[in-house]
Amino acid sequence: MWGLLKTFGGTALNWFTGISWTPILLVLALAGTLGGVWWGWSHGSASARNELQAEYAANVAAAYREAAGKQQAAITRANSLAMEVYNARRELVTARADITRRIAHAAATVPADCSYGPEFVGLWNEALGLSSADHHQDAGTGGAEGNATAAGPVDAGVRGYASVKPVDLLAHIRDVGQWCREAVAVSAARLKLLEDTP
Numbered sequence: 687m688w689g690l691l692k693t694f695g696g697t698a699l700n701w702f703t704g705i706s707w708t709p710i711l712l713v714l715a716l717a718g719t720l721g722g723v724w725w726g727w728s729h730g731s732a733s734a735r736n737e738l739q740a741e742y743a744a745n746v747a748a749a750y751r752e753a754a755g756k757q758q759a760a761i762t763r764a765n766s767l768a769m770e771v772y773n774a775r776r777e778l779v780t781a782r783a784d785i786t787r788r789i790a791h792a793a794a795t796v797p798a799d800c801s802y803g804p805e806f807v808g809l810w811n812e813a814l815g816l817s818s819a820d821h822h823q824d825a826g827t828g829g830a831e832g833n834a835t836a837a838g839p840v841d842a843g844v845r846g847y848a849s850v851k852p853v854d855l856l857a858h859i860r861d862v863g864q865w866c867r868e869a870v871a872v873s874a875a876r877l878k879l880l881e882d883t884p
Contacts, residue, residue, distance in 0.1 A: 763882050767875040774871035778864050785860045793853035801849040810850075814862065 802810075 760882070764879060767879055771871055771875045775868060778867055778871075782860060782864050786857075789853055789856045789860070792856060793851070796852040801851050802855070803849055807850050810855075
């Protein structure tokens with residue numbers, strides 16, 4: 687068996703000795719270099735990609751935490767302002783009930799024949815923006831001193847025979863006052879909310 691190996695091994699060795707090894711070694715060196723470069727590039731590229739993905743994930747998480755914190759602060763602020771408005775409305779309801787309770791007593795101190803005619807009511811409505819300034823009331827169209835059957839202008843917002851008693855004025859002022867105070871409370875809360883918004 688040893689002889690067989692010597693024969694084939696010697697032939698194979700003779701065959702390799704007749705070949706110029708320089709081009710083969712250059713090809714092997716080039717292939718090794720290219721393989722090393724490819725492995726290094728793929729490993730480095732994957733490593734860089736992993737680093738970029740990790741950095742991106744960290745940035746997204748930080749941005750999310752910041753946005754969630756800002757959102758929670760805005761929600762807390764809005765809830766606080768909503769509670770302020772709610773409390774203001776509760777106080778206004780309490781004040782309205784108190785004023786309503788006192789209207790009858792206050793109106794009782796005014797003479798029974800006291801009333802305000804249509805011109806007064808028309809001007810009152812105009813001052814509050816409830817009727818047009820183009821429609822003025824006639825001086826003698828109702829009330830305690832005027833003709834109760836005469837009709838005023840059609841679009842004036844006041845009937846010709848209309849008159850208003852002090853109790854009506856107090857109730858109207860109570861309602862307008864409550865509306866104004868509530869509008870101020872809501873507007874103030876909205877302004878606070880807008881001031882806190884970046």
